[in-house]
Amino acid sequence: MNTALQKVDQRKAHITLRVNGEEVEVSFAPYKTLLEVLREELDLTGTKHGCELGECGACAVLVDGEPLLSCLKLALECDGASIETVEGLAEGPELHPLQAAFSDHGGSQCGYCTPGVLMTAKGLLDREPNPSRERIKEALSGNLCRCTGYQQIVDSVADAARTLRERGVKA
Amino acid sequence: MMRLPWFQYQRPASVAEAARMLAAEGPRGMLIAGGTDLLPNMKRRQQTPATLISLSRVEGLKKITNGSGLTLGAGLTLTEVVGTGAVREKYRGLWQAAAQVASPHLRNMGTLGGNLCLDTRCNYYNQNEEWREAIGYCMKKEGKTCWVATASKRCLAVSSTDTAPALIALDAKVRLVSAAGERELALASLYNNDGINYITRKPDEILTEVVLPQLDGWSSTYWKLRRRGSFDFPLLGVAAAARMAPDGSVLEARVVLGAVSSQPLPLAKASEFLVGKKLNDEVIAEAGVLAASRAKPMDNTDLDVYWRKEVVPSFVGYALREIRGDDMRAMRMRISRQAL
Numbered sequence: 001m002n003t004a005l006q007k008v009d010q011r012k013a014h015i016t017l018r019v020n021g022e023e024v025e026v027s028f029a030p031y032k033t034l035l036e037v038l039r040e041e042l043d044l045t046g047t048k049h050g051c052e053l054g055e056c057g058a059c060a061v062l063v064d065g066e067p068l069l070s071c072l073k074l075a076l077e078c079d080g081a082s083i084e085t086v087e088g089l090a091e092g093p094e095l096h097p098l099q100a101a102f103s104d105h106g107g108s109q110c111g112y113c114t115p116g117v118l119m120t121a122k123g124l125l126d127r128e129p130n131p132s133r134e135r136i137k138e139a140l141s142g143n144l145c146r147c148t149g150y151q152q153i154v155d156s157v158a159d160a161a162r163t164l165r166e167r168g169v170k171a
Numbered sequence: 172m173m174r175l176p177w178f179q180y181q182r183p184a185s186v187a188e189a190a191r192m193l194a195a196e197g198p199r200g201m202l203i204a205g206g207t208d209l210l211p212n213m214k215r216r217q218q219t220p221a222t223l224i225s226l227s228r229v230e231g232l233k234k235i236t237n238g239s240g241l242t243l244g245a246g247l248t249l250t251e252v253v254g255t256g257a258v259r260e261k262y263r264g265l266w267q268a269a270a271q272v273a274s275p276h277l278r279n280m281g282t283l284g285g286n287l288c289l290d291t292r293c294n295y296y297n298q299n300e301e302w303r304e305a306i307g308y309c310m311k312k313e314g315k316t317c318w319v320a321t322a323s324k325r326c327l328a329v330s331s332t333d334t335a336p337a338l339i340a341l342d343a344k345v346r347l348v349s350a351a352g353e354r355e356l357a358l359a360s361l362y363n364n365d366g367i368n369y370i371t372r373k374p375d376e377i378l379t380e381v382v383l384p385q386l387d388g389w390s391s392t393y394w395k396l397r398r399r400g401s402f403d404f405p406l407l408g409v410a411a412a413a414r415m416a417p418d419g420s421v422l423e424a425r426v427v428l429g430a431v432s433s434q435p436l437p438l439a440k441a442s443e444f445l446v447g448k449k450l451n452d453e454v455i456a457e458a459g460v461l462a463a464s465r466a467k468p469m470d471n472t473d474l475d476v477y478w479r480k481e482v483v484p485s486f487v488g489y490a491l492r493e494i495r496g497d498d499m500r501a502m503r504m505r506i507s508r509q510a511l
């Protein structure tokens with residue numbers, strides 16, 4: 001079924017990425033998505049694979065600051081890009097305000113959707129420090145959660161936004 | 172893991188270079204823009220191009236030109252289209268349609284050009300390889316039978332783009348460039364009512380621009396039926412645009428339906444019927460009935476097919492009432508859960 005590869009030199013792709021602030025070089029089979037490269041080549045398994053078809057948001061990461069679905073992004077197209085994943089949120093033992101708020105408000109239950117939700121929320125708060133509840137819901141409308149019922153997620157993001165504004169720092 | 176098949180990858184820097192590569196690859200090659208339609212299809216082996224020609228680094232596909240009308244580069248993401256002031260203010264139907272495509276993440280990735288060239292959809296086709304193999308595939312890919320209508324000689328897969336009906340109502344044109352030359356055509360002529368040969372774009376052509384005319388005195392709108400409030404492909408789209416005389420009578424109108432056929436469906440009769448009339452409730456109701464007579468939803472997407480046909484007049488009604496100037500915000504919120 002797979003189309004035979006014609007050129008041997010295309011069996012491995014090679015790119016440079018900035019992942020959570022650190023420059024990395026990575027080689028991979030060219031058909032791999034950013035999700036596969038993060039999880040399988042870089043061992044960053046915090047980013048989850050759910051549907052792998054763009055329908056659930058579990059794989060959301062920030063690419064150059066924008067929330068994207070890593071399951072539908074060719075890693076090849078990320079050459080030179082800056083990627084932020086859930087692993088980059090906490091600073092040492094110190095939780096990121098979003099993580100702390102999710103823990104306080106029950107924004108995470110089984111946790112499978114949580115990395116995608118956190119990164120999508122970070123993408124929102126980096127740009128809009130003071131979003132309305134409606135705006136939070138809209139920004140997270142591509143992230144499915146089968147556990148929480150969503151209200152706790154919206155509460156968590158709103159609370160984290162408040163904390164971040166009080167501290168006067170970027171999410 | 173549902174993995175992509177092997178492919179060769181080329182990344183041209185200009186439209187001319189991309190056109191040369193596309194011509195050289197012939198039917199083995201496909202363009203990839205945001206990849207949000209093509210990559211799921213490739214994972215499910217519905218489409219298996221040997222070579223992907225990426226538009227991601229092509230110069231000039233993100234241009235926005237504000238002249239007598241508005242020209243939008245095909246490489247603009249839907250988020251960028253929604254964020255364009257001129258779209259929001261002057262071409263509201265397009266703004267509302269683009270804002271309802273998929274989810275925020277997908278709008279950050281998916282492009283306007285990709286949305287216009289979107290593959291047609293069907294419950295028997297948008298399935299993984301094993302599933303399709305188990306039913307002996309279907310006419311659209313590798314099989315012989317259409318499972319939606321076994322006597323049908325053509326594939327009935329559904330045109331599911333939200334922006335195309337809106338842009339056709341706004342009388343948009345598209346520019347297509349190939350190694351052999353370029354042409355501009357009315358967007359309505361880009362489509363065929365055939366689920367397989369749904370697009371008249373030649374395999375070696377690149378859609379580079381969407382050209383909107385200056386539309387002084389026009390209002391436009393887009394209404395979408397989908398299962399969930401969050402995001403889903405359209406089960407019905409109603410796009411309408413009209414120019415009204417100071418007394419409120421319609422001077423020109425265009426109504427277009429989406430997701431009820433293999434192409435966006437311009438409704439000539441319903442549109443002509445509106446001309447010269449004021450948009451009172453009776454006129455709107457009659458236009459709705461005329462529209463419903465043309466809609467042929469098939470039982471190959473979501474929700475009950477009879478109900479989907481029955482709600483056509485209601486959705487045409489919402490669109491025409493918004494054009495008339497009614498405050499439709501509460502209804503909009505109920506239906507799309509988005510303030511548009």
Ligand SMILES: Cc1cc2nc3c(=O)[nH]c(=O)nc-3n(C[C@H](O)[C@H](O)[C@H](O)COP(=O)(O)OP(=O)(O)OC[C@H]3O[C@@H](n4cnc5c(N)ncnc54)[C@H](O)[C@@H]3O)c2cc1C
Pocket residue numbers: 053054055201202203204205206207208209210211226245246249271272273274277280281282283284285286287288289290331332333334376377378379402403404405
């Ligand atoms: C979960 C999910 C939900 C979705 N919901 C919706 C929805 O509600 N409404 C909707 O309309 N769409 C929806 N989509 C489809 C898709 O995300 C959008 O249509 C998007 O705009 C496609 O653009 P793209 O750039 O990603 O296209 P791609 O996947 O890159 O390309 C799509 C097709 O167009 C061709 N193409 C791309 N650019 C050009 C060009 N410039 N010239 C010629 N051919 C070109 C490609 O070869 C391919 O055949 C959804 C997708 C997913 C995964």
Ligand code: SF4
Pocket residue numbers: 292293294295296309310311312316317318319320325326327328366471
């Ligand atoms: S409409 Fe028929 S031929 Fe077309 S994709 Fe569906 S089952 Fe296949």
Ligand code: FES
Pocket residue numbers: 048049050051052053054055056057058059060069070071072
């Ligand atoms: S895994 Fe990417 S959207 Fe579901």
Ligand code: FES
Pocket residue numbers: 107108109110111112113114144145146147148
């Ligand atoms: S916490 Fe379980 S899916 Fe969201």
